[in-house]
Amino acid sequence: MNGVVDVGGGERGIYGAGVFDYCLQHGITFDYLIGVSAGSANEASFLGQQQGRNYVYYTEFAFRKEYMGIGNFIRTGNYLNLDYVYGTTSNEGGDYPLDYRKIASSGKEFRIVATDADTGKPVYFTQNDLALNDYTVFKCSSNLPVINRPYPFRNARYYDGGLSDPVPVQKAFDDGCDKVVLILTRPRNFRRDSKKDIRMSRFLRKQPQMAEALVRRAEVYNQELELARRFEEEGKLLILAPDSMNNIKTLTKDKQILQQLYDLGMKDAEAIAPFLAE
Numbered sequence: 001m002n003g004v005v006d007v008g009g010g011e012r013g014i015y016g017a018g019v020f021d022y023c024l025q026h027g028i029t030f031d032y033l034i035g036v037s038a039g040s041a042n043e044a045s046f047l048g049q050q051q052g053r054n055y056v057y058y059t060e061f062a063f064r065k066e067y068m069g070i071g072n073f074i075r076t077g078n079y080l081n082l083d084y085v086y087g088t089t090s091n092e093g094g095d096y097p098l099d100y101r102k103i104a105s106s107g108k109e110f111r112i113v114a115t116d117a118d119t120g121k122p123v124y125f126t127q128n129d130l131a132l133n134d135y136t137v138f139k140c141s142s143n144l145p146v147i148n149r150p151y152p153f154r155n156a157r158y159y160d161g162g163l164s165d166p167v168p169v170q171k172a173f174d175d176g177c178d179k180v181v182l183i184l185t186r187p188r189n190f191r192r193d194s195k196k197d198i199r200m201s202r203f204l205r206k207q208p209q210m211a212e213a214l215v216r217r218a219e220v221y222n223q224e225l226e227l228a229r230r231f232e233e234e235g236k237l238l239i240l241a242p243d244s245m246n247n248i249k250t251l252t253k254d255k256q257i258l259q260q261l262y263d264l265g266m267k268d269a270e271a272i273a274p275f276l277a278e
Helices: 010-025 038-047 053-059 070-076 082-088 100-104 136-141 169-174 195-204 208-233 255-277
Strands: 002-006 032-036 109-116 122-126 151-153 156-160 179-183 237-240
Touching: 002 010, 002 038, 002 169, 010 038, 010 053, 010 179, 010 255, 032 038, 032 169, 038 053, 038 100, 038 109, 038 136, 053 255, 082 136, 109 136, 122 136, 136 151, 136 156, 169 179, 169 208, 179 255, 195 208, 208 237, 237 255
Parallel strands: 002 032, 002 179, 032 109, 179 237
Antiparallel strands: 109 122, 109 156, 151 156
């Protein structure tokens, strides 16, 4: 079974959007998909066979005031309006509805990583947690702490999956994958630093387990990336990553840089078919 992991990363996720659009153009498929944050949304459009859908979200919808902005934060306490992203625009009748029926009938295994806001532990939702016009699990997976409140779902609350399992390659292999394509949105030699996360954790005093997960995020990311490198050396994993980020921020609104990342994702994806054929 072959698999793909998309780690997301806010607007940097447009790199993965380019990878998946290339795959759709060239008939490349995966048996298993696991996504973190924006990576899970990339994979949903891929399963829906909606080439170009993610590109529109990154380059057009993300620039709308309804999508994200200080106005949202003042009104609701959430900088990112996840109900707008994964509800208003994604539901039937929205600007670019997600093709739920194709996702449900794809026959693929789909995992969406989120973090339990009360335990700080990862939760792995599946395609069975999705329903027509109900994409709450993507909201849970993409919900950044501090700038957003924890997102409620089924008697629990959730934050971004990148806080607890940022590079879930071990999960992919544990679930039965033989070969895995890993889509990073930072250079492969990038190492997270915990200084910013430690500062941000102070805003989560009422959620001590979540604050601890935030403090440990850099350590977990670096450990998981090192594990990915070992799998790569064994020939089990292919790492796709941009060469440079040009100082791009997670919630950037620089269209030129976004276009460059998308184009790079399309180009780098050329390595996938030869890897899977080995």
